Amino acid sequence: MTTSEQASTVLQGTPVVPGLACAPALLVRGEISPEALARFGTGDFDDAEAALAAYDDAVTAVADGFARRAERASGAAAEVLTASAGLARDKGLRGAVRTRLRAGDPLLGALDGAVEQFSGVFTQMGGLMAERVTDLEDIGRRLTARLVGEPEPGVPVPEVPSVLVAADLAPADTAGLDPQRVVALVTERGGATSHTAIIARQFGIPCVVGVGGALEVAAGALLLVDGSTGTIEVDPDPEQAQARVERDLADRAVVGAWSGPAATADGVPVKLLANVADGSSARDAAGAPVDGVGLFRTELCFLDRSEEPTVDEQAAVYAEVLNAFSGRGPVVVRTLDAGSDKPIAFATHEGEENPALGVRGLRLSFDNPGLLDRQVAAIAQAAEETGTETWIMAPMVATVAEAEDFAGRVRAHGLRAGIMIEIPSAALIADRMLEVVDFLSLGTNDLTQYTMAADRMATDLTHLTDAWQPAVLQLVSQTAAAGQAAGKPVGVCGESAADPMLACAMVGMGVTSLSMAGAAVRPVGVALGGVSLETCREAARAALDSRDPMAARTAVREVLDRGRDAG
Structure with missing residues (x-):
């Protein structure tokens, strides 16, 4: 060029x-040296078992490397590194390598074939599982590098x-x-x-x-x-x-000097909350100008557990997060969103053809209600021990009957019950959902994917997997309007809450809280503070009237710029 x-x-x-x-x-x-690959050749192993032992040694080195990085990281970085360590140790991947070795494939060929096999499976599954293809391919390159004596790429x-x-x-x-x-x-x-x-x-x-x-x-x-x-x-x-x-x-x-609390230029308060995964990330988030936690992803505490923790063990984990926000509530705890790309040994169903649309989230309790009851009991125990205001919500709720049953289990412990709106059916009947629960939280990541029937990791479909899509914004607006009519809170805890422009538009739709990574809080707070609620409402109308995401972004930017200039 x-x-x-x-x-x-x-x-x-x-x-x-x-x-x-x-x-x-x-x-x-990220390529590995061709010379190193040529020197290694077939590896010159005595038999398939010797080659498999070399594979196991490489897995240990790669997985331990991920684990060490996870210990030094926090928040989302620690979460994904922990998940990658688990994927490197995956028994299914090892089984595919072993099968190919016993069929006579050389070690590097067996590894490439196994990675390609599982990448194809993940891609066919779509949804959240397709996001793991990049992770799996990276693990394959790292294992190859370890085997041939090269530094990991x-x-x-x-x-x-x-x-x-x-x-x-x-x-x-x-x-x-x-x-x-x-x-x-x-x-x-x-x-x-x-x-x-x-x-x-x-x-x-x-x-x-x-x-x-x-x-x-x-x-x-x-x-x-x-x-x-x-x-x-x-x-x-x-x-x-x-x-x-x-x-x-x-x-x-x-932005860096902004210290909250969040409100529009005309003084309308908006709750800005944090997304957290464990005690460490909660303590980090507590240093940001947030009003509490809008999403505590409990499943990420247990990705490495082969057996379900006891109620007391769970309560101790949850109490770490609740203590970090003592006196600053609420803390919204999401029950296990296990399944799909977050398999948990003691909860997830194996062998599903399409786990993104399968038994995940609340659906795990359908044939194992004790799993949910024990978790709710542990959350209630932690709430009582810490004195922190605690709400509980369930993921992957599709019907009013599911929401009502869940709410009953939570209220039996004296806590507020809500549900995630991430399935279009739940958004379409948000008014009826609010008849049986106390609050709603829009998970725009999955809501976008399911609304547009588009894999979030498909590059050719990124124009669809965008929370600015008019159909997605219509569902957000409809859900927020249901909350206003019922006089109950409706928050957003998906990644779209961290987009300052979209945050303003969603507040204009009637969203009452926005939950995000700590680094995004100040930009969103400054954006909201620069415009009035009426400007936010005008931005919402502009977004909803647009034909596509790019047009929506342009229209909202123009509305917000005019609003700031007028202020």
Whole structure:
């Protein structure tokens, strides 16, 4: 690509984390040295069992590496690294390798074949399981590197601040990034709810995903990344780009100084809450200007447990989170959202053809009600011990009967009961759901996927897996209106809550709380504080009247800009 061609190039993707950054492109390809592969050859093992033993040693090294990184990380980074350690140790993957070895395949061929086999299975499953394909392929490369005596592939440490450009990034890559060195992320694949996007939000790094042609950019080319619009300018005018970045940095300084509480410019309060996974992430989140926890993902505490913890063991885990927010409630605890991409040995059904649409979340209690009852009892015990205001909600609720049964189990312990709105059927009858529960929380990640019938990790479908889709916004608006009519809270705990523009529009629809990663709280708080509730309502109407996500973003940006100028 020549300089003149680059000067006129603007790439477009899905914006994930707002902000501007300008720096040279650092391309990540992740190949293993062909020379090392050639030297290893077939491995020269005595038999299939010896080859399998070498595979087991490599698995131990890779999984332990993930675990060590998880111990040093927190929040979403720790969550995905822990999940990757479990996937590396997966017995099904090992079984596929063993089968191929016994059939006469060399070790590297058996590993490649097993990874390809399970990648195909995950892709066919769609939904959340398809998100694990990138993770599995990364694990395959790391195992191969260990076997042939090479360092595990990963993101090189930039010598200067750089824009990281990759086909996709595995959890181990994004979790270990230094935000001082990596100033923005650009990927060809992935959607707004991919692991790359989630961790980029935690770090506050401008991020654009689903960018066609990203890897065709020349290494070292100057890139101006706009995480608000999803545009990447190749070789922009350096002075103009720097001026834009400096203005953005000044805006970020205002954001960094914001200390809450959140309210619109005309004084209408909005609860900003944190998404947490365990005691460590809760203590980190407690340092942010939040009013409580809108989503405590309990299943992430137990990904490495082979047997169900006792009520007392669970209560001790939950109490860590509740203690971090003592006197600052509520803490909304979600019951186990096990299944799909978060298999838990003591809960998940094995062998489902499509686990994203299978027995996950609340559905696990249908044939095992004791699992739910023990968890609710443990949450109630932790609430009583800590004195922290605690609400409980269930994931994957589809019918009023399910919601009513769940609410009865929770209220028997004297706690408030709610449900996640992530299945379109629940959104369509939100008014009837609110007749039997105390609150609703919109999980826009899955709601978008299920509404649009599009895998969140399918790069070719990123235009569909976008919470700005008009159909998704209609369901959000309908759910919020039901909450207003019933006089009950309706929050958003999906990744869309961290989008400052969309947050303003959703408040205009009637959403009463927004829950997100701690790094996103201040940008959302500043955005809300710059406009009136009426401007938020106008932004909501503009979004709902738009024909597609890009038009919705443009229309809302114009409304909010006018509102800030008028203020």
